[in-house]
Amino acid sequence: MFKYLIPLIVFFGLVILFIFGLNNDPRLVPSPFIDKPLPQFALPVLGQPEAIAGVEDFKGEVSLLNIWATWCIPCRQEHPLLVNLANNKDINIVGLNYKDNEIEALKWLDDLGNPYDLVLSDVKGTTGIDLGVYGVPETFVLDKNGIVKYKHVGPLTEEIINDIILPIVEELNQI
Amino acid sequence: MKLIALLFSFIFLSSVYAVDIPMEFEEPEKQEQYQILLEELRCLVCQNQSLADSNADLAQDLRIQVFNMVEEGQEKEVIIDYLVARYGDFVLYNPRLNPVTVLLWFGPFLLLIFSLFMAYRLINRSKVEDVSITQEDRARAVEILKNTNNQENNT
Numbered sequence: 110m111f112k113y114l115i116p117l118i119v120f121f122g123l124v125i126l127f128i129f130g131l132n133n134d135p136r137l138v139p140s141p142f143i144d145k146p147l148p149q150f151a152l153p154v155l156g157q158p159e160a161i162a163g164v165e166d167f168k169g170e171v172s173l174l175n176i177w178a179t180w181c182i183p184c185r186q187e188h189p190l191l192v193n194l195a196n197n198k199d200i201n202i203v204g205l206n207y208k209d210n211e212i213e214a215l216k217w218l219d220d221l222g223n224p225y226d227l228v229l230s231d232v233k234g235t236t237g238i239d240l241g242v243y244g245v246p247e248t249f250v251l252d253k254n255g256i257v258k259y260k261h262v263g264p265l266t267e268e269i270i271n272d273i274i275l276p277i278v279e280e281l282n283q284i
Numbered sequence: 285m286k287l288i289a290l291l292f293s294f295i296f297l298s299s300v301y302a303v304d305i306p307m308e309f310e311e312p313e314k315q316e317q318y319q320i321l322l323e324e325l326r327c328l329v330c331q332n333q334s335l336a337d338s339n340a341d342l343a344q345d346l347r348i349q350v351f352n353m354v355e356e357g358q359e360k361e362v363i364i365d366y367l368v369a370r371y372g373d374f375v376l377y378n379p380r381l382n383p384v385t386v387l388l389w390f391g392p393f394l395l396l397i398f399s400l401f402m403a404y405r406l407i408n409r410s411k412v413e414d415v416s417i418t419q420e421d422r423a424r425a426v427e428i429l430k431n432t433n434n435q436e437n438n439t
Contacts (some may be wrong), residue, residue: 237345241370
């Protein structure tokens with residue numbers, strides 16, 4: 110009897126494997142920084158080249174670190190969601206303007222709204238490399254000690270914010 | 285003939301390196317090390333290309349980074365560690381052996397052993413087993429066969 114069940118078992122095994130494969134996006138590379146401190150960096154604040162900020166500046170509260178650029182089309186798509194998030198939730202949102210033109214970046218924030226508590230400017234993209242950035246926009250969730258808890262690659266969506274990011278932020282706020 | 289030449293030129297076009305800024309070392313060993321590194325490192329944007337092949341902006345930045353590190357005389361391992369620390373094992377075309385990649389390295393061998401085992405079982409099963417039979421049983425069998433033959437002949 111068991112002998113006849115084997116093909117059925119193999120079949121369902123394959124189905125499970127394929128469903129798993131379909132739901133996995135190969136473009137998403139797991140970040141090696143999860144549960145590790147964000148690497149040290151020091152960058153000028155956008156629009157204020159003499160002011161330098163770094164990891165230390167957003168310790169003490171749960172933060173989102175959002176990497177964006179004006180040349181990045183999906184960033185335009187996620188920007189209203191960030192503005193909405195900044196208006197409705199008490200989260201420290203730090204922006205990292207990646208390989209961008211400062212004037213255009215400031216204009217973007219003027220036109221579309223500024224959800225960021227602080228925007229850093231990484232003109233050469235070297236900090237981007239240190240953070241393992243490979244596809245803007247990217248968003249890190251950091252706990253109060255600056256430890257990376259989650260990273261999202263690609264534009265944020267309402268589902269991702271509500272179902273993944275906010276629960277993590279709430280959990281981290283309680284610690 | 286011209287068509288064939290044209291087709292061939294397309295084949296070779298694809299293997300032209302995407303390095304748009306010439307990166308020349310004075311020492312040939314460094315040049316060689318640089319080329320080897322670029323072949324072994326994966327571009328994260330267009331994942332099926334190495335850093336050497338990729339035209340992506342990030343690949344260009346990483347090439348410059350690798351170039352500078354080679355120029356400074358950094359060891360190959362140091363440069364690879366630098367990139368793995370930032371982008372994870374995924375940047376390696378030649379993945380290291382660690383708990384995550386164990387299945388990747390040994391999975392095919394496990395599969396081979398398993399299929400050999402299954403094949404062995406399957407082949408063995410189809411062999412007819414030796415059946416010992418007593419003299420009386422054999423006589424009975426002959427008798428039965430005779431009877432059935434007779435019946436078939438009659439019908």
